[in-house]
Amino acid sequence: MNVILMGLTKHFPSKNKRSKEVVVAVDDLSFEIPDGQLVGLLGPSGCGKTTTLNLISGLEKPTAGSIFFGKDDVTTVPPEMRGVGLVFQNYALYPHMTVLQNILFPLENLKGDKKLSKEEMLKRAHDAADLVQITELLERKPAELSGGQQQRAAIARALVKMPKILLLDEPLSNLDARLRLQTREELRRIQRETGITTVFVTHDQEEAMSISDMIVVMKDGSLNQKGRPQEVYDDPVNLFVAKFLGNPPINVFRGEVRNEKLFIGQEAVMDAPLYPNGPVTVGIRPEGFVPNDGGRFTCGLVGVEVMGRDTSVVCSHPEFEGASIRAIVSSENNVDASKKTVVFDLKPNKVFLFDVDTGRRLRPGRGSR
Amino acid sequence: MKKSGLKAWLYLLPSLIFLGFFMVYPLVDVLVYSLEEGYNSASQTFSGVGLYNYAYVLRDPYFLQAVKNTFILVIITVPVSTGLALLISLGLSSIGKLRELFRTIYFLPYVTNTLAVGLVFMILFKKTPYTDGMVNMLIGLFGGKSVDFIEGPYWAKMFVLCFYTVWIVLPFKILILTSALASVNKDYYSAARVDGASGFRIFARITVPMISPMLFYLIITGFIGAFKAYSDSVALFGTNLNAAGMNTIVGYIYDMLYGDSGGYPSYASAAALILFAIVFTITVINLFISRKKVNA
Numbered sequence: 001m002n003v004i005l006m007g008l009t010k011h012f013p014s015k016n017k018r019s020k021e022v023v024v025a026v027d028d029l030s031f032e033i034p035d036g037q038l039v040g041l042l043g044p045s046g047c048g049k050t051t052t053l054n055l056i057s058g059l060e061k062p063t064a065g066s067i068f069f070g071k072d073d074v075t076t077v078p079p080e081m082r083g084v085g086l087v088f089q090n091y092a093l094y095p096h097m098t099v100l101q102n103i104l105f106p107l108e109n110l111k112g113d114k115k116l117s118k119e120e121m122l123k124r125a126h127d128a129a130d131l132v133q134i135t136e137l138l139e140r141k142p143a144e145l146s147g148g149q150q151q152r153a154a155i156a157r158a159l160v161k162m163p164k165i166l167l168l169d170e171p172l173s174n175l176d177a178r179l180r181l182q183t184r185e186e187l188r189r190i191q192r193e194t195g196i197t198t199v200f201v202t203h204d205q206e207e208a209m210s211i212s213d214m215i216v217v218m219k220d221g222s223l224n225q226k227g228r229p230q231e232v233y234d235d236p237v238n239l240f241v242a243k244f245l246g247n248p249p250i251n252v253f254r255g256e257v258r259n260e261k262l263f264i265g266q267e268a269v270m271d272a273p274l275y276p277n278g279p280v281t282v283g284i285r286p287e288g289f290v291p292n293d294g295g296r297f298t299c300g301l302v303g304v305e306v307m308g309r310d311t312s313v314v315c316s317h318p319e320f321e322g323a324s325i326r327a328i329v330s331s332e333n334n335v336d337a338s339k340k341t342v343v344f345d346l347k348p349n350k351v352f353l354f355d356v357d358t359g360r361r362l363r364p365g366r367g368s369r
Numbered sequence: 370m371k372k373s374g375l376k377a378w379l380y381l382l383p384s385l386i387f388l389g390f391f392m393v394y395p396l397v398d399v400l401v402y403s404l405e406e407g408y409n410s411a412s413q414t415f416s417g418v419g420l421y422n423y424a425y426v427l428r429d430p431y432f433l434q435a436v437k438n439t440f441i442l443v444i445i446t447v448p449v450s451t452g453l454a455l456l457i458s459l460g461l462s463s464i465g466k467l468r469e470l471f472r473t474i475y476f477l478p479y480v481t482n483t484l485a486v487g488l489v490f491m492i493l494f495k496k497t498p499y500t501d502g503m504v505n506m507l508i509g510l511f512g513g514k515s516v517d518f519i520e521g522p523y524w525a526k527m528f529v530l531c532f533y534t535v536w537i538v539l540p541f542k543i544l545i546l547t548s549a550l551a552s553v554n555k556d557y558y559s560a561a562r563v564d565g566a567s568g569f570r571i572f573a574r575i576t577v578p579m580i581s582p583m584l585f586y587l588i589i590t591g592f593i594g595a596f597k598a599y600s601d602s603v604a605l606f607g608t609n610l611n612a613a614g615m616n617t618i619v620g621y622i623y624d625m626l627y628g629d630s631g632g633y634p635s636y637a638s639a640a641a642l643i644l645f646a647i648v649f650t651i652t653v654i655n656l657f658i659s660r661k662k663v664n665a
Contacts, residue, residue, distance in 0.1 A: 080564075086560065086563040094578075096579070096581075105566070
């Protein structure tokens, strides 16, 4: 089932009771989540992504805007009637019930013609447990499970009532690094097997990029960009999205376009055809640097970190905004660590120009000024 | 290792001495008194050793009345006060505005003196030659017959006593339960709502189990407190409780020691030990049940 958000807005009253100001958690958010896809809601903490999830689940009522599940307007439908499965960041497994009782709980709440017999309930619960591979843990209490197992139990509880939409709030943040990688794949597998439209919230771009069919990048309650992870990475609409995606992060320089050439400092580092003249913010992906002694972009060399397949070249430049430039180059390119400087050529498709004030992406021929 | 054990005992010593002097020794003494027949506190003499004191107390109609009163009080007030406290706490947790104000109002009886509350209850319930009291005025308004709650029939007096006891113990229970409710992570409620649970099911399957340790604490201490009730009865019916037929076990013990018919420490001791046995048994049963039911 696809989910459509239209002009979704959520205001919270200010924490300070005396001030009349409101906190805008979600601001005029509109996008569509296609049927059967795994969508990552991505953004820094406080960007409104969890609020968006709660709005989809019905736990929060929007201040304005509407939500559609398929053709049905569910904006005013209470959470228990929406048929969504929700996995909480802390899992929220009921501590006084066993895993099996936890998984059965949503089924026991079904009423009317949806009511199931005891046998059916047990069968569904076991199917859900099999899917997340916790069959042997069903008689345990949540406190007797590891973080990863609790996570699976919570997913089983969310899936057992066969929801139309599965929502996960920071599903991996409470797991250690190794388990996170493993669970990430697991999540992908479960989503593929069930084909349930799934939305998950994360602040970890790697997590979102690695398993999502589509990512939605949010900042300050509004949508910045959405699309397939690679598309968004390769074609960010603004400096925020460019900075937020990618690890190591994009390198940002102060630069200027003069006569269709991009200058960083005194060097014309790249041709910039059809760009208007004027100062720009330059973002260069770490993989956009190609060491070449005859190149055009000279940086101070700080160090070389060999990582097997790749080499990370740490550089400095007076026009760089930040601590140190990090370039990822293939190990076949020998960078002489004893030298004081390193010279690069830049891959044009890895270099993005942004408006200095608004951070908006500048594109050839139709500058924003 | 041995040295640190010694140190621990040393730290415990002051309280052990204190407890020994003021708890264990008197308790043993009470046991001794209760077995000494014909004990005279003035001459410190007794005629024999045996269970006669227990036999006397258990046959004393005043004691049997006190036991009956106490049990009725316990059986009515503990469930009623705990249930009411739970309802009020749920209400207090769900209202947004004025919550602090209502909390304070509900807590006021706790900081009010028992005897002062008793006085207020007298005004509400007592019949005098000049007025029938507020409650009787209300009953009259609805066309009922006026009842003498303080000196009238037994059920009326028992009603007032239970009403009064519930009123007195309610604030503490509300205080405990509101904080217990506040400590439940809201995510459980959200999860249950998304799981399609109705309000009542959330209450029965999530809320109550989550606060069950506190509920059982209140039930156990409620039982103990109600079994030891005395001052409530005095506040309402005066000191001659045997005459009013509203004595409690602790009241009986007090009367045996200091009352108009007092001066019988042996009977008092026997009654005290019977009370101890009752409270002990009930508490053990309570703990046994709570082991099975409570989710700590």
